[in-house]
Amino acid sequence: MTTWGPCWACLLTPSPISRGTFEREALICGFDDAWYTASECLWSSTIPIRGKLILNNLYGNDLRDFFVGVLSVSELTAELVYDKLAAKDGPEMSVEEAKETLLEFNSFLAAGSGGFDPAAVIANPVFPVRFPNGKVSLRTGTEKFALMDRKLLGEDFAALAKFLDFSMQEVRILQPLFQWAGLEDRYLSRAVEEITSAGTESTRPISTPHRDIRRNSHALLRYVGSGTWLDCLHST
Numbered sequence: 001m002t003t004w005g006p007c008w009a010c011l012l013t014p015s016p017i018s019r020g021t022f023e024r025e026a027l028i029c030g031f032d033d034a035w036y037t038a039s040e041c042l043w044s045s046t047i048p049i050r051g052k053l054i055l056n057n058l059y060g061n062d063l064r065d066f067f068v069g070v071l072s073v074s075e076l077t078a079e080l081v082y083d084k085l086a087a088k089d090g091p092e093m094s095v096e097e098a099k100e101t102l103l104e105f106n107s108f109l110a111a112g113s114g115g116f117d118p119a120a121v122i123a124n125p126v127f128p129v130r131f132p133n134g135k136v137s138l139r140t141g142t143e144k145f146a147l148m149d150r151k152l153l154g155e156d157f158a159a160l161a162k163f164l165d166f167s168m169q170e171v172r173i174l175q176p177l178f179q180w181a182g183l184e185d186r187y188l189s190r191a192v193e194e195i196t197s198a199g200t201e202s203t204r205p206i207s208t209p210h211r212d213i214r215r216n217s218h219a220l221l222r223y224v225g226s227g228t229w230l231d232c233l234h235s236t
Contacts, residue, residue: 022071031058038071045076047100050090052080078108078116086120095128095136099166102126106177118181128165132158136165147171147178147186157188 019038022028026035030053042049043064044056055067067073081104084090093101122141129139139145145162149171164186166174178184 019071028053028055038067038073041067041073042080043068043073043075045080047076047081047084047097047104049076049080049084050087076104078105078113081105081108082116082121085126086124088124093126093138095138095165098126098138099128102174102177103170106174109176109180116180122181130163130165132160132162141181141183145186146188147183149187150189153188161188163188 022038024037026037026040028036028038028041030036036053040051040053041055042052043054045052045054048054055073056064059067068075081101084101085105125138125140127139127141127143127145128136129143129145130136143162145164146157148163148166148168151168164171178186184190
């Protein structure tokens with residue numbers, strides 16, 4: 001009979017001995033031809049974390065109490081996500097991984113996590129930026145890009161400006177991150193002034209006589225001068 005690793009049933013009661021053993025020795029199978037200590041593992045994470053084996057997809061929820069309760073395997077924390085975004089020597093992230101990591105860190109910020117210095121993240125190329133030609137690449141937060149928060153404005157400027165490559169719904173969700181990072185002035189609606197005016201090149205007489213105010217201007221002035229319109233306001 002072949003025995004695969006330690007007997008889990010014998011270790012379901014927390015004890016310093018079992019916990020210390022898994023901390024000192026690589027007894028957790030990663031199913032990748034490698035074994036890991038408890039500190040080299042995370043129970044769950046939606047994003048890859050450098051140097052950490054994610055367990056929940058390998059072992060299933062039935063063993064959560066054992067790994068988290070008995071062996072004190074950590075779950076994903078705001079500190080781990082921040083460290084990933086701020087790391088200078090880590091492996092380069094893909095655009096999709098950077099987006100998932102920013103969204104994950106935003107969730108922690110929205111839940112009240114704080115005390116993190118944004119400077120290290122701003123200086124790192126972890127922001128997915130879409131260029132007018134459609135290309136998306138990771139850039140630092142110090143580079144110029146806009147946040148698309150208005151659909152029509154976004155369509156008007158899509159071929160002219162660089163945008164953070166998130167949907168409008170995601171931009172709304174990411175408000176805690178933008179506030180934390182000091183990027184709120186990048187909203188397109190704040191950077192563009194919308195002006196509505198009537199052109200003079202194609203002026204023509206009003207075709208519907210009853211809409212021509214000049215015909216009724218004398219009566220309107222008499223009505224306003226009589227104070228009747230004030231009586232209407234007071235009566236509402």
